[in-house]
Amino acid sequence: MTDRPQTPHLDRIQSLADLRDLSDADLRRVADELRTETIDAVSHTGGHLGAGLGVVELTVALHAVFDTPRDRLIWDVSHQSYPHKILTGRRDRIRTLRQKDGLSGFTKRTESPFDPFGAAHSSTSISAALGFAVARDLGGAPDPSLGDAIAVIGDGALSAGMAYEAMNNAGALDKRLFVILNDNEMSIAPPVGAMSSYLSRLYAGAPFQELKAAAKGAVSMLPQPFQSGARRAKDLLKHSVIGGTMFEELGFSYVGPIDGHDMEQLLPVLRTVRARATGPVLIHAITKKGKGYAPAEERADRGHATSKFDVMTGEQAKSKPGGPSYTSVFAKALLAEAAEDERVCAVTAAMPDGTGLTKFAERYPSRCFDVGIAEQHGVTFCAGLAAGGMKPFCAIYSTFLQRGFDQVVHDVALQGLPVRFAIDRAGLVGADGATHAGSFDVAYLANLPGFTVMAASDEAELMHMVATAAAHDDGPIAFRFPRGEGRGVELPKKGEVLEIGRGRMIREGKGVAILNFGARLGEVEDACEALASRGITPTVADARFAKPLDREMILGLARDHDALITIEEGAVGGFGSHVAQLLAEEGVFDAGLVYRSMVLPDTFIDQASPREMYDAAELNAEHIERKVLSVLGVESIARRA
CATH class of the missing domain: 3.40.50.970 (Thiamin diphosphate (ThDP)-binding fold, Pyr/PP domains)
Structure with missing residues (x-):
């Protein structure tokens, strides 16, 4: 039957x-x-x-x-x-x-x-x-x-x-x-x-x-x-x-x-x-x-995207409750900024719900714009808004922002206009697969003169980055965050404005330093717990900024440790490459520092669960643990891990 x-x-x-x-x-x-x-x-x-x-x-x-x-x-x-x-x-x-x-x-x-x-x-x-x-x-x-x-x-x-x-x-x-x-x-x-x-x-x-x-x-x-x-x-x-x-x-x-x-x-x-x-x-x-x-x-979206559901009732399977989604945290933080500054406005390209702007549109309809499937126009429209004295937040998935790259370069960066790019779906996204992965935004944005590029390591950091972007009028600024639920950290009532180009220390250790950029921080901390059972205590720092880099913090980590590992949810040419350039310019490698960067591999990763995709990318906690063991010369243990 x-x-x-x-x-x-x-x-x-x-x-x-x-x-x-x-x-x-x-x-x-x-x-x-x-x-x-x-x-x-x-x-x-x-x-x-x-x-x-x-x-x-x-x-x-x-x-x-x-x-x-x-x-x-x-x-x-x-x-x-x-x-x-x-x-x-x-x-x-x-x-x-x-x-x-x-x-x-x-x-x-x-x-x-x-x-x-x-x-x-x-x-x-x-x-x-x-x-x-x-x-x-x-x-x-x-x-x-x-x-x-x-x-x-x-x-x-x-x-x-x-x-x-x-x-x-x-x-x-x-x-x-x-x-x-x-x-x-x-x-x-x-x-x-x-x-x-x-x-x-x-x-x-x-x-x-x-x-x-x-x-x-x-x-x-x-x-x-x-x-x-x-x-x-x-x-x-x-x-x-x-x-x-x-x-x-x-x-x-x-x-x-x-x-x-x-x-x-x-x-x-x-x-x-x-x-x-x-x-x-x-x-x-x-x-x-x-x-x-x-x-x-x-349904309002006519069943555009759905989880598993009961055919008879249409009721969708509910996921286990966890932290709030990054998208919802972004939306809440943006509403708080808009309530205090009438110049804050938002632009999306046919994805008001996916980017969290539905509530913004309800509360501030005259300041929220859905331009349709037109990312190129959306970016230049934001450039015009910024040139006209507004504070536009251009809310677009990482994979879709690629379509407006020429406009990002010529209409925003070249003119030094303070457009705020809220980049959702950063990193690997699960079932939508390689076509929707947010792999390249750090690499192509951090190479543009005058750009400030941030990545949130948790949902509280995301709130701080929204506030930082709202306060930033000195050129374009971007912050990226992943799909799905946050880590469940305590959220502030309102985000705080971060000092541009300043990272934060998470834990002090010795021997090897791990410099995180983005939402792999939870995996880094899980790896450190496993390493502690071996008597290994890495230092962990959260960079926050890929551009400008926190030179003082990075050079300090390089000076005080035998090895430095960077970790990011992006392609080669992004954060780790900028760190390597800094270390090379400062002659740090001459002093014998072992440097490794953990990035997305040079391949398109097919759909799977996010966990399985990051396994394929070798960016989960066990891979971080293995990398630490490797740079410390514990090769045999690394292979058995």
Whole structure:
């Protein structure tokens, strides 16, 4: 007896050839069962639920109509790809999603030939699809029969400038290319900006059922020559404010809007455009995140990200209570600063909840800005705010801040503007894997002249760093903190302003000094407890600052100890590299100091639990203990540890 859902039609799909042999009626049944299977799978693993449920019918229709993987299907962001994975030979592993050695939560080229392009950040699909289309026409593929390129992009992702750069280029090149606009009206946060308003106006003038009827009428005409059918489809919607004019100005033939959950619309439209298109085509499909699962539909984020849950009730598994999350501590500290200074404001790029700014927006709506999926604009917008006398906090995940690096350099650092960068999800993040790891921000920020770079070792330190950033007007400043719960330390009522470039001593010891930067301090202290049983008592210091370095403290540690070890949750080129440069300049190595740095390895670490990922990176307590033993020359003990 199994508690798996009954899916007789889906069970018949052993390959996509089986799917393509089905009648349209059976394809609808497969879609229903695929939705049930997706819900059950995510209930076991957690993950992105709502996005996948919103594209179930679209997934079935695309694979039934197009010749994947010969035709390249590219999912933007790709957190909606779970149904796609089930249909493309990975159903037997779908309950390993986002787990160690399991399926990725995103598309991944090394995982399947049905994943022609990896993704996890948004707005890349049209550029990649255009690349495939041009490669096809130039004969670049080993397989000369390389087929069509299809990009599926959401309305939230379409708010990013990169999508328009790609569409503009695609229109100019006039290559045969399909873009499916998956317009679900609800990205992670409510879509913002002019693009969202434009899409809303496409169907705001009449009830959705009237538009649905109009679109069905358009479908009946589409088998006629493509251009005529598309024109009639648009004419049926002439009472919309502007129809598909903007897309057509970019060089795309526009078809829609159609109901993305109605197979009677999807299948004929896709078959017709595939048969008749010669240039780029945009198909506008209206969908609903969380479709078909009431607990997801009723959530404000439509089940964007969920932990394991009970399928019947939708109730999510609760984690054991611990310290407050770093994100919530940041939010509380920022509110305290904003209450005392009306110039404090906050900017996020489509992640108000993830970055902790939801409460800030509720209390100070005129001082909180969600710029949409537009990190480049968000950074320069903050630069303008700072130049105008405000105190902007640019709250962006480490992995997403990478997208605004040019703006960080030219618009912020070069002009010495006091933008405050609150960098969430620093270090390894668990189930989202390598695509979302915050590995590189210290390396690329600390190399910029005039930048101050901090890392919180616990949640109390984070409060102090928020206060320090708010008080800092002498150039840009950044502070980073990890995902998840804090260490449970006692929190002050309000953060204190730290002296710039000044670290702190944690414990005095002898022989070897450990210089921590960031949230590995708890692991350092656990390692010291284990070393104490061997009679080894390292000195421990918390650097707080990667730039400027606490020269006095670091040189003192080097002078008074035989060995110095730095530890950070970042890549080579970050904190440890700056310390090594200082020691080399001061001639410390000439005196015989043994120096080692513990950093993230020069590889991308696949998804697992954070503990398992830091095991792979060799940055947990046992690895720190082993490193100390090694530098002290206790090699045999180190190998047995």
